[in-house]
Amino acid sequence: MANFLFIRGNRNKKFFIDVANQINKLGHCSYLIKLELGDLLFKSGDIKTVFAPFKVNKKEYPISNEELLNMEIYNVTYIQRILKKRVSKKTLTLYKRYMYYIDKFIVENKIDVICLFNGYHWIDRVTSYLAKKRGLKVICFEDGLFRPATVTCDPKGINAASSVRQDADFYDSIKVDYNRLENFLFKAEHPLHLKRKKENLLRVAFVKALSMFGGFIGLHPNYYVHINLPQAIRYFLFKMQFSRRNNDVIDLPDEYVFVPFQVSRDTQIFYNSPNIETMEGLLDYVYSAVLKFNKENNRHLKVIVKEHPEDMSRNNYKDLKDRYKNINEVIFLEKCNVKELIKKSEAVITINSTVGIEALTKNKRVLTLGEALYNIAGVVHKVNDPKNLHLDLQKALSTPINVERIQKFIYYLRFIYQVEGTISIPNEQTAKNLAARLNQLI
Numbered sequence: 270m271a272n273f274l275f276i277r278g279n280r281n282k283k284f285f286i287d288v289a290n291q292i293n294k295l296g297h298c299s300y301l302i303k304l305e306l307g308d309l310l311f312k313s314g315d316i317k318t319v320f321a322p323f324k325v326n327k328k329e330y331p332i333s334n335e336e337l338l339n340m341e342i343y344n345v346t347y348i349q350r351i352l353k354k355r356v357s358k359k360t361l362t363l364y365k366r367y368m369y370y371i372d373k374f375i376v377e378n379k380i381d382v383i384c385l386f387n388g389y390h391w392i393d394r395v396t397s398y399l400a401k402k403r404g405l406k407v408i409c410f411e412d413g414l415f416r417p418a419t420v421t422c423d424p425k426g427i428n429a430a431s432s433v434r435q436d437a438d439f440y441d442s443i444k445v446d447y448n449r450l451e452n453f454l455f456k457a458e459h460p461l462h463l464k465r466k467k468e469n470l471l472r473v474a475f476v477k478a479l480s481m482f483g484g485f486i487g488l489h490p491n492y493y494v495h496i497n498l499p500q501a502i503r504y505f506l507f508k509m510q511f512s513r514r515n516n517d518v519i520d521l522p523d524e525y526v527f528v529p530f531q532v533s534r535d536t537q538i539f540y541n542s543p544n545i546e547t548m549e550g551l552l553d554y555v556y557s558a559v560l561k562f563n564k565e566n567n568r569h570l571k572v573i574v575k576e577h578p579e580d581m582s583r584n585n586y587k588d589l590k591d592r593y594k595n596i597n598e599v600i601f602l603e604k605c606n607v608k609e610l611i612k613k614s615e616a617v618i619t620i621n622s623t624v625g626i627e628a629l630t631k632n633k634r635v636l637t638l639g640e641a642l643y644n645i646a647g648v649v650h651k652v653n654d655p656k657n658l659h660l661d662l663q664k665a666l667s668t669p670i671n672v673e674r675i676q677k678f679i680y681y682l683r684f685i686y687q688v689e690g691t692i693s694i695p696n697e698q699t700a701k702n703l704a705a706r707l708n709q710l711i
Contacts (some may be wrong), residue, residue, distance in 0.1 A: 271381040271711050273299045274374070275316075276396055279386045279410075280473050282311045283695040288384070289316045291697075291704035300378055304392060305492055306483030307476035317378075322489035330368035330399075334361045336399060340398065343389040343495045346539045350546075351495075363490055368395045368453040375399060382406045382711055388426055389536045390492070408710060410703075412692055414626055418457045419687035420699065422706050429541045429640035430619065433686060443677040443685075450680050454630055457689055461698045467496070468693035476507040495534060501555050501582060507582035517564065517602045525600075526662070527614040528555050529607070529624040532579045542620045542639035549582075549589050551638065555618050556599060560656035563598075566663070573601045573610060616665055618658075627704045630679055632672050636664045647671040648678050 273292055278285035289299035293315055303309065309320065338345060348354050375378070383400050385393040388409040388449060400407045410428040413419030425432040434440075436682060449458065477493070484491035496504065530548045531537060538546065545551050549607030552574060559570050569574045576586065581603065593599045602610075607624065608631075617628040621641035628635050635649040636657070644651045650665040652658055688706045 270296050270300065271385060272379050273297055273300060273354055273382045274378070274380045274706070275297055275301045275384045276371075277302075277386060277390060277392050279302055279412075279692060280477065281468075281693055281695060282308055282476060284410075284692055285384065285386070286313055286316065287312060287695060287700035288699065288703045288707070290314045291700040292707060294433055295704055295708055296487050297708075298310075299391055300374075300380065302374065304489060305480035306488055307480035310476060310479070319374070321367065325366050327366065329362065329365035332365060332398075334358065339396075340394050341389060341540050342391045342394045343536055343539065344391045345374065347495050347534065350539070351534055358574050364391055364395055367490075368399060369563045372399045372403075375403060375405070380405060382408060382707070384408050384410065386410045387536070389540070392492075400411070406543055406711065408707065410692075413687055413690075414623055415683050415687060415692070416623075417691045418453070418455055418689060419683065420690045420692055420703060422688050422703055422710075423571070424710050425598060429644075430615060431642045433642040433682070435645060437648070437674065440645065440674055440677045440681060443575070443681050445677055445680045446684075447676075449684060450676065454679075454683055457691075458684075459698070460690060461689075461696050470505055470509060473501075482676045496676055504582045508578070513519060514604055515635065517604050519600065519602065521573075521610075521613055522569075522600070523570045524569060524615050525573050525613075526555065526559065527573050527575070527610050527617045527628075528552065529575045529617070529619055529622050530577045530580065531622050533578075533584060537621050537639070540706055541641070545620055545638055548586070551620060552593070552599070554590065554638070554655040554658055555561050556593075556596070559598060561659035562662050565659070570615060571597070572600050573614070574599065574609065575605060575607065576601065576603050616662070618662075626679070626682070629675050632670055632675055636665055643678070643682075645678055646673075647674045 273289065275285040275289050285301065289301055292299050301313055301316045301317045303318060303320045314339050345356050348356050383396060383405055385396065385699055388397060390513065397407050406424065409423050409427050409674060411421040413421055421427055446709060478555045481493055483489050533548050538547065554570055559572055562568065564568055590601055611628045611631050611633055611693045614633065616634040616636060618636045621637055622640035624640065625635045625637060629648065636652055637644055638652045638655050643649055652661045652663055686701050690702045
């Protein structure tokens with residue numbers, strides 16, 4: 270039997286609690302480190318739980334500032350790249366103090382497995398560092414690739430760092446149950462017995478506000494360097510309003526490529542997009558490529574851009590839209606039927622969005638400009654140099670789609686790699702499914 274340590278779940282604060290309780294029922298022992306004031310609202314059941322801010326002292330883990338700064342820590346990258354500031358010595362000292370406590374906790378409780386969500390937050394990154402030093406297994410969770418039916422649970426990492434194999438021959442050997450593929454791709458194959466159908470945004474907002482308050486009064490570190498309280502209020506008000514809003518009205522052009530914008534400050538852009546740092550840069554490359562492609566092939570492709578709803582409350586792309594407002598080849602949309610856009614497009618061009626996976630489920634051509642777990646030969650067209658995107662577009666549109674390999678890859682992702690369940694709505698069956706997967710991985 271193994272000792273599990275759960276640290277920093279996602280915005281559904283019951284998620285790790287539920288999984289840990291199910292792990293205990295399988296005969297293992299679970300520990301939970303709570304970090305924020307909002308965490309204290311939720312009972313932990315039989316899990317051995319500590320509130321770290323009451324335990325951390327001035328003792329520091331022996332690691333240099335340079336080594337910390339060289340880790341792919343989201344908070345550090347955000348401060349440097351977005352806020353254009355230096356990470357303070359005070360912040361790095363705080364990291365070291367938490368590292369000292371967590372390392373001591375790992376040793377004293379003989380931890381075997383550490384479970385993290387996403388893995389790029391500072392507390393996740395330093396914990397992963399400690400786990401590697403001690404030869405422990407780290408398992409990362411993330412929202413699923415076939416939402417709302419699946420959850421990611423990976424022993425290597427998420428996205429491009431995941432355990433998803435990149436060799437195309439592996440997928441050619443997969444046997445597909447086409448009935449499952451057709452009927453349960455984006456819905457649960459087995460009932461999850463959800464008590465409600467949607468995430469409770471008001472509860473999420475209240476818990477986050479409470480945690481922000483805890484950081485403000487110095488009870489614990491500020492875990493939300495990427496958003497302050499006014500921005501958080503604006504974000505949640507926008508999400509509630511956006512859910513009630515009608516789709517944009519548009520007559521789709523005869524031929525176009527679909528470009529789904531991603532969250533501009535996401536880890537996917539920070540760490541898995543070596544050539545493009547912004548959505549503005551993405552559109553500039555695509556527009557230039559489409560102009561060249563149209564000229565060389567006497568075509569009339571247009572570019573349809575779909576903004577990401579998670580970004581819209583803080584980034585309305587006004588300057589970008591002004592720059593392209595008189596250019597007929599570029600169309601901006603905020604809310605629309607993404608499935609319809611994918612279906613009628615000539616191709617989907619993305620850095621590494623999950624929309625790329627959704628496009629593959631429709632057997633569409635997909636071009637990626639960044640690192641992605643689905644960069645499989647014969648499944649997508651990987652663009653190595655965005656300056657040559659027009660050549661890749663030419664090749665993609667003139668190459669037959671390898672439908673068989675795409676379907677085998679998608680089948681593997683959905684029914685073998687992913688775990689059935691939903692993160693945003695607490696439910697027992699999701700926790701049971703994930704506990705069973707954890708039991709297999711250790």
